[in-house]
Amino acid sequence: MIKRLPDSWATVTLGELCEGIRGVTYKPCDLANESTSTTVTLLRSNNIQHGALIHKDVQYVVQEKVNPKQLAEVGDIAVCMSNGSKNLVGKSATFNHIPTGTKYTVGSFCSIFRPLKNISSDFVGHLFSSDQFQKQVDFSLAGSAINNLKNSDLLEYKFLKPPFPEQQKIATILTSVDTVIEKTRAQIDKLKHLKTGMMQQLLTQGIGHTEYKDSPVGRIPKAWGHARLEDVAVIQTGVAKNSKVTGDLIEVPYLRVANVQDGYLDLTEIKTLQLDRARLERFMLRDNDILVNEGGDFDKLGRGFIWKNQISPCVHQNHVFVVRTNQEKLLPMFFNYLSGSQYGKQYYLGCAKQTTNLASLNSSQLKQFPVLLPTLKEQVQICEALNSVDMKIKNVEQKLSSITEIKKALMQDLLSGKVRVTTSNKTENTKPLPYS
Numbered sequence: 001m002i003k004r005l006p007d008s009w010a011t012v013t014l015g016e017l018c019e020g021i022r023g024v025t026y027k028p029c030d031l032a033n034e035s036t037s038t039t040v041t042l043l044r045s046n047n048i049q050h051g052a053l054i055h056k057d058v059q060y061v062v063q064e065k066v067n068p069k070q071l072a073e074v075g076d077i078a079v080c081m082s083n084g085s086k087n088l089v090g091k092s093a094t095f096n097h098i099p100t101g102t103k104y105t106v107g108s109f110c111s112i113f114r115p116l117k118n119i120s121s122d123f124v125g126h127l128f129s130s131d132q133f134q135k136q137v138d139f140s141l142a143g144s145a146i147n148n149l150k151n152s153d154l155l156e157y158k159f160l161k162p163p164f165p166e167q168q169k170i171a172t173i174l175t176s177v178d179t180v181i182e183k184t185r186a187q188i189d190k191l192k193h194l195k196t197g198m199m200q201q202l203l204t205q206g207i208g209h210t211e212y213k214d215s216p217v218g219r220i221p222k223a224w225g226h227a228r229l230e231d232v233a234v235i236q237t238g239v240a241k242n243s244k245v246t247g248d249l250i251e252v253p254y255l256r257v258a259n260v261q262d263g264y265l266d267l268t269e270i271k272t273l274q275l276d277r278a279r280l281e282r283f284m285l286r287d288n289d290i291l292v293n294e295g296g297d298f299d300k301l302g303r304g305f306i307w308k309n310q311i312s313p314c315v316h317q318n319h320v321f322v323v324r325t326n327q328e329k330l331l332p333m334f335f336n337y338l339s340g341s342q343y344g345k346q347y348y349l350g351c352a353k354q355t356t357n358l359a360s361l362n363s364s365q366l367k368q369f370p371v372l373l374p375t376l377k378e379q380v381q382i383c384e385a386l387n388s389v390d391m392k393i394k395n396v397e398q399k400l401s402s403i404t405e406i407k408k409a410l411m412q413d414l415l416s417g418k419v420r421v422t423t424s425n426k427t428e429n430t431k432p433l434p435y436s
Contacts, residue, residue: 005160006417012161017124018115020151021069022081023106030065037101040066044107045080045088051129051178053078053093061105072104072112075121077128082109082148089147090137094125111151118164122171127159130411160416165423170414173421177407184400188393195389199341202382206374217370224374229323230367232330236322237363239275239283239315247276255316260291262303262340263390267310275315283315288332290323291316292339295352295360302339302348302361306332321366330371334379337386338372 005011032039039060047054072078072095079092098104106112113128115121127133136157140149162170205212209221217226229235239254253270260266275283285291285307292304307322316322323339325332338344347369352359374382413419 004417006162006420008163009417010161011158013155014113014127014157014159015155016116017119017127017159017161018077018113020155021112021114022151023108023110023112024067024070025108026061026065030061032060032062035060035102038063040071040103040105042105042107043078043110045083045109048078048080048091048093048110050091051093053095059107063103066103066105070105070112072098072106073114074098075115075125077113077115077121077125078106079111079113079128079149079154080109081111081150082146084147086141086147089141089149090134092125092128094121094128111154113154120164120167120171122175123167126171126174126411127415130415131408132159132415133157162417163423166421169421169423173414174407174411177403177410181400181403181407184396184403188396188400191389191393191396195386195393196342198386198389199337200343202385203338203341203343203372206378207381207385217372220372221374224372226373227329227371228367229335229369229371232371232373233323233325233335235363235367236283236289236316236324238318238320238322239273239279240318241273245274245276247278249274250277250280251275252280253311253314255285255291255314255320257293257317257319260293260304260320263305265291265305265307265310270311270314273315280313280315285309285314285316285322286324288325288327290325290332290336290339292321292323292361292366294319294321294362295358301352301359302344304336304339306336321361321363323366328376329373331376331379331383333383333387334374335371337383339369343372344369 026042031042035041040063041055042059042061043053044059047056047058074095074097076095077092078095080088080090083089095104113124115124136154137149140153141147161167204218204220206221206224209223211222212219213222215226220226241254251272252275254273255265256271258266259270287307287309289307290304291307292302295301323332323335325335348361348365349359351365351368352361410419414421
């Protein structure tokens with residue numbers, strides 16, 4: 001089937017829409033300790049998210065060391081050109097607003113792409129977040145051991161270019177969807193912030209208490225008890241994946257660190273291993289087991305969720321611990337919330353073995369976890385309160401996923417010319433595309 005290109009549309013390279021300005025490396029002596037009227041904010045690859053500029057852990061460059069052309073302008077698109085993770089290469093964000101008195105530039109692993117005159121900067125910004133762009137990025141990186149893009153690569157990427165009025169209208173439609181997405185993300189962030197505050201309050205002060213006492217784990221309600229985790233739960237270690245196995249072997253699914261996220265399980269990819277049938281019972285997961293990650297990156301340490309027999313039988317890797325509580329004293333959901341709270345994270349980070357960016361927890365340290373013990377009735381009440389917020393977060397996240405899918409389909413239709421926008425009363429025809 002021959003694709004059709006609308007009249008007045010053209011196939012162009014990205015270089016016909018914008019110019020590329022590669023970031024540079026600055027010497028330590030060029031950097032400043034803080035933002036002043038004579039410094040420029042330096043954004044690096046970690047400051048560029050998909051569609052957003054993150055102003056966290058930025059650096060500052062003495063302004064006289066920055067070429068004026070390297071200074072970002074409103075409408076410029078910042079692009080991550082090199083990163084250890086291939087998934088992050090090509091991510092982009094537009095400088096939609098630059099506060100008065102503030103200047104930005106980018107580091108050597110990034111580039112600025114500046115739309116040319118008579119080209120809608122908003123339209124070009126949406127091209128950088130399109131599937132067409134990502135497919136060409138993937139092709140550029142295919143077979144390469146280094147996740148690095150060159151400006152010359154991107155400037156040869158092919159896109160469809162509508163007339164300027166259509167560029168503006170398409171950009172306006174897509175930007176309106178982005179606004180809804182941003183508001184939905186902000187709603188999720190607000191709910192998560194609320195949950196964090198509720199966890200801190202409920203898991204340390206409880207519900208309706210007026211009398212408190214000092215304890216080895218800090219000040220807690222007078223009616224609460226406390227115990228080491230090993231006194232109210234069984235801690236089960238997992239199977240070492242690369243260990244030699246013999247006997248009556250069976251192949252079983254197993255959970256890895258990647259499957260155990262903070263507050264949910266990602267079961268999209270479940271791997272298998274061979275195990276002696278006689279050892280299956282030893283490593284098998286059971287309903288209401290709490291999964292706790294041994295570690296890795298700091299954000300992975302201690303994160304976990306509750307197993308609900310989604311796959312049976314299923315075992316767990318040695319980097320994932322299982323906590324099986326005595327439910328007459330400690331509810332699985334209550335411990336899961338406690339483990340994932342600031343209280344739990346502080347304990348894990350305080351006793352874990354740490355290197356530059358990694359931390360690991362052993363079973364002995366997990367067994368010593370200082371568990372707070374409200375009555376079972378109050379544990380239920382606390383879990384119900386926190387679960388209600390979790391459900392609200394889940395609903396809004398589903399809404400965000402739906403809107404994101406709508407935008408993806410809309411971009412495909414609008415940027416290909418399959419669906420036309422109205423800019424005048426003139427009806428335009430289509431002509432064959434120069435490619436199929």
